[in-house]
Amino acid sequence: MVIAEAPATTKFSLDLDDEQLQLQKWVHEFARDVVRPAAHEWDEREETPWPILQEAAKVGMYGVQFMGHLQSDPAGLRLSIAIEELFWGDAGIGMALFGSALAMAAIAGNGTPQQIGEWAPQCYGTPEKVQLGAFCVSEPDAGSNVGAMKTRAVYDAVKDEWVLNGQKTWISNGGIADVHVVVASVDPTLGTRGQASFVVPPGTPGLRQGVKFKKHGIRASHTAEVYLDDVRVPGSCLLGGKEKLDAKLARARQGGRTGKQAARGTFEATRPAVGAMAVGIARAAYEWALDYAKERKQFGRPIIENQGISFMLANMRTEIDASRLLVWRAAWMARAGKKFEGGEGSQAKLKAGETAVWVTDRAIQIGGGIGYVREAPVERWHRDAKIMTIFEGTSEIQQLVIARAISGMRLP
Numbered sequence: 001m002v003i004a005e006a007p008a009t010t011k012f013s014l015d016l017d018d019e020q021l022q023l024q025k026w027v028h029e030f031a032r033d034v035v036r037p038a039a040h041e042w043d044e045r046e047e048t049p050w051p052i053l054q055e056a057a058k059v060g061m062y063g064v065q066f067m068g069h070l071q072s073d074p075a076g077l078r079l080s081i082a083i084e085e086l087f088w089g090d091a092g093i094g095m096a097l098f099g100s101a102l103a104m105a106a107i108a109g110n111g112t113p114q115q116i117g118e119w120a121p122q123c124y125g126t127p128e129k130v131q132l133g134a135f136c137v138s139e140p141d142a143g144s145n146v147g148a149m150k151t152r153a154v155y156d157a158v159k160d161e162w163v164l165n166g167q168k169t170w171i172s173n174g175g176i177a178d179v180h181v182v183v184a185s186v187d188p189t190l191g192t193r194g195q196a197s198f199v200v201p202p203g204t205p206g207l208r209q210g211v212k213f214k215k216h217g218i219r220a221s222h223t224a225e226v227y228l229d230d231v232r233v234p235g236s237c238l239l240g241g242k243e244k245l246d247a248k249l250a251r252a253r254q255g256g257r258t259g260k261q262a263a264r265g266t267f268e269a270t271r272p273a274v275g276a277m278a279v280g281i282a283r284a285a286y287e288w289a290l291d292y293a294k295e296r297k298q299f300g301r302p303i304i305e306n307q308g309i310s311f312m313l314a315n316m317r318t319e320i321d322a323s324r325l326l327v328w329r330a331a332w333m334a335r336a337g338k339k340f341e342g343g344e345g346s347q348a349k350l351k352a353g354e355t356a357v358w359v360t361d362r363a364i365q366i367g368g369g370i371g372y373v374r375e376a377p378v379e380r381w382h383r384d385a386k387i388m389t390i391f392e393g394t395s396e397i398q399q400l401v402i403a404r405a406i407s408g409m410r411l412p
């Protein structure tokens, strides 16, 4: 068999470039020195960690410019790299820092350049006045099934205003955000194709927070219901503008393709990022378990000398590396404008989410008693990991997306 000689230079590489490496180091140091030491306190307090957000804003790690820098990587990896490091520090605080990115992604993905310029910075504010964004899709009867959404948006042509009514639930930063991006149904007969995204500006009357949830994990991230009672927003708050929406609705009514759907488009863009969150948590737990297995002695030797433990660690490492590669592939594909023909964004989120739950469970096992109590961080990582198989589409919904992509069929 003749094996072709490898060319002297090859285009494919998994080496990070200097800028990516610098970013990784910078975010890692912040995660190690600022985020980790505060993690236990904010998990117990179950509150938004405002001082950490302010600190991050001060050093340039929370803000629209930082997000712009992460998004502008030609290889598409900066966002995943930064998220992995921050979530390695702590997932609750990480989510408080990255919760606004969902709203920003919705604005960037659906808005006009003018709308992006006006609203994206307001999702973050300034180091002096830190602000938050929230992305409101889920409802009590519309979780996985976004098409069942009941929140309505009705156009008042006389005043050129939209009137929003409905109830949202499980919203990160819901009710405390400065900018809420609300997905609502304009024409319920069209399901997801009849939905649009609206910016609700700060202080708009009629939007209020309902129950704030007490959660299993990521407890430093605020999650709450949001009620919308006759919320009036200017016509200019419809993301993408009315002309585009009218054309989309007309196409949908004729049974044609409508292009991007309000919520789905945002989730497709953010799923690799959620995968990166999961990789960060899993890596934290794996590193902890590896160190502990080398230190902890039973039967006169470190527990890692038992193959049952060392193989567990070998498998943990393999699953984490596989997850990261899927995340990076999806992030690279999204940046390069490649079509997710095999549901690659969902593959990344599915694999990384399930891996985070499995790895943190194994880390507790390796810890034994110390893995199970709050004196060590690993029980928190296990609680935090579980959300990665639920939000932004459950693992089952990711499987559905992948199955549809590979079969080319509208599987139910």
Ligand SMILES: Cc1cc2nc3c(=O)[nH]c(=O)nc-3n(C[C@H](O)[C@H](O)[C@H](O)COP(=O)(O)OP(=O)(O)OC[C@H]3O[C@@H](n4cnc5c(N)ncnc54)[C@H](O)[C@@H]3O)c2cc1C
Pocket: 102, 134, 135, 136, 137, 138, 140, 142, 143, 144, 145, 169, 170, 171, 172, 173, 215, 218, 223, 387, 390, 391, 392, 393, 394, 395, 396, 397, 400, 412
């Ligand atoms: C901490 C937290 C933060 C969140 N943040 C936000 C946010 O900022 N904005 C937002 O809009 N939403 C947010 N969510 C909502 C989240 O996206 C939903 O919880 C999620 O999409 C699942 O919806 P659901 O809870 O209604 O579950 P359901 O849809 O009721 O699902 C229940 C179970 O049924 C399964 N299932 C449903 N349909 C199918 C099917 N067709 N095939 C197989 N299995 C199926 C699901 O996988 C799941 O196991 C958040 C949720 C949490 C818990």
